[in-house]
Amino acid sequence: MTWNNNGSGPQSPWGSGGNAPQPPDMDKIFNLARQKLLSKMPGGQAWPAVLVVAFVLWMATGIYVVGADEQGVVVRFGRYVETTDPGPHFHLPYPIEAVYTPQVTQIQRIEIGYRTRGRTNTEVPAESLMLTGDENIIDIDLSVQYRIQVGGAANFLFNVRNPGDDPHNTVRNAAESAIRQVIGRNDIDTALTTGKEKIQTNTRVTMQEILDSYKSGIEIVNVQLQQVAPPQEVIHAFKDVASAREDRERSINEAQGYKNDIIPRAKGQAAQVIQQAEGYKATKIARAQGEVNRFLALLEEYTKAPEITRTRLYLETIEEVLGKAKKVVMNADTSHGVLPYLPLTSTRAAPPAATTQQQPTQGAKP
Numbered sequence: 001m002t003w004n005n006n007g008s009g010p011q012s013p014w015g016s017g018g019n020a021p022q023p024p025d026m027d028k029i030f031n032l033a034r035q036k037l038l039s040k041m042p043g044g045q046a047w048p049a050v051l052v053v054a055f056v057l058w059m060a061t062g063i064y065v066v067g068a069d070e071q072g073v074v075v076r077f078g079r080y081v082e083t084t085d086p087g088p089h090f091h092l093p094y095p096i097e098a099v100y101t102p103q104v105t106q107i108q109r110i111e112i113g114y115r116t117r118g119r120t121n122t123e124v125p126a127e128s129l130m131l132t133g134d135e136n137i138i139d140i141d142l143s144v145q146y147r148i149q150v151g152g153a154a155n156f157l158f159n160v161r162n163p164g165d166d167p168h169n170t171v172r173n174a175a176e177s178a179i180r181q182v183i184g185r186n187d188i189d190t191a192l193t194t195g196k197e198k199i200q201t202n203t204r205v206t207m208q209e210i211l212d213s214y215k216s217g218i219e220i221v222n223v224q225l226q227q228v229a230p231p232q233e234v235i236h237a238f239k240d241v242a243s244a245r246e247d248r249e250r251s252i253n254e255a256q257g258y259k260n261d262i263i264p265r266a267k268g269q270a271a272q273v274i275q276q277a278e279g280y281k282a283t284k285i286a287r288a289q290g291e292v293n294r295f296l297a298l299l300e301e302y303t304k305a306p307e308i309t310r311t312r313l314y315l316e317t318i319e320e321v322l323g324k325a326k327k328v329v330m331n332a333d334t335s336h337g338v339l340p341y342l343p344l345t346s347t348r349a350a351p352p353a354a355t356t357q358q359q360p361t362q363g364a365k366p
Helices: 026-040 046-060 153-159 168-183 188-192 196-213 232-304 306-321
Strands: 063-066 072-076 079-084 087-090 097-100 108-112 114-117 120-123 129-131 137-148 218-229 327-331 354-358
Touching: 072 153, 079 153, 108 114, 108 168, 129 168, 137 168, 137 188, 137 196, 168 196, 168 218, 188 218, 196 218, 232 306
Parallel strands: 327 354
Antiparallel strands: 063 087, 072 079, 072 097, 108 137, 114 120, 129 137, 137 218
16 A cells, blocks of 8 residues: 655655655555465465365364263264263364263252252242141151262263253252152151151152153262251141150150069069078978988887887987976985075076986986
């Protein structure tokens, strides 16, 4: 591009002056480059080189890397081809093939019956209120944790509606269906007291069966009941029922404790009485057996020498009877006349002394 002169020397948009530097003519430069390139294209080497470079760059777009927490899903013209593991891979460049890399180890969480906003929870009655097996209404909130199954990335991408936008809808629908089905098989007392753990397990199993039937590629990691309560309108009546149930359980436990205390004690006393009776029985039997044996031995001796045995028995009996008594033995000669013995040394009343008159026997000394 040139600028017109008005007779006063060269002019330019940057100022005046004949010696001022002129800017480069860009139109002239572009035209020369275009003419040079066009002159070489029919028989020169520039066009094949451009094609080779473009092809190499196009093929390089097929290189992709799958992260450690991802799986690569390769599709060819929109149809599933293969699933690749973490690491570098290659696929035919777009538009022939494309690759998706969903995260398979990331655990997602959804809420059923409530929504958490900051530190506050907002109830969603349409999800939380359901009917129990005994036709009572119960309010249940639960949270569900899930992730993509190992090897299930393709199913997750192609069998779940809008998986990249909101996969929670599929899991939420399955969770609502499963929890209502499980609660419908249990009565309200079981759901409020001892059946929570079983309800969680059955809900997780039922959800997994539903999702597997649709080949969703989703794995349920955990189902946690956050709240199990009667509706707000009747919660006070249910609290009274729960208090009465606790009182009943406490009374049963106290009675069971008393039973566990008194029965072993009674059994111990009974065993003690039985042992004492057994001991008394054994003692009586042994004593009777001893007396029988002694009588038999005495009978044998009596058979051999009746007179001697009779005398010995008499003396032993007298010794046993009079062994501890105060007594005076007098013969027949001194037993007539004045009483020869007066117990003056005793200051207290004492039983009269036994007096025995014994006839002297032959060979015996008085």
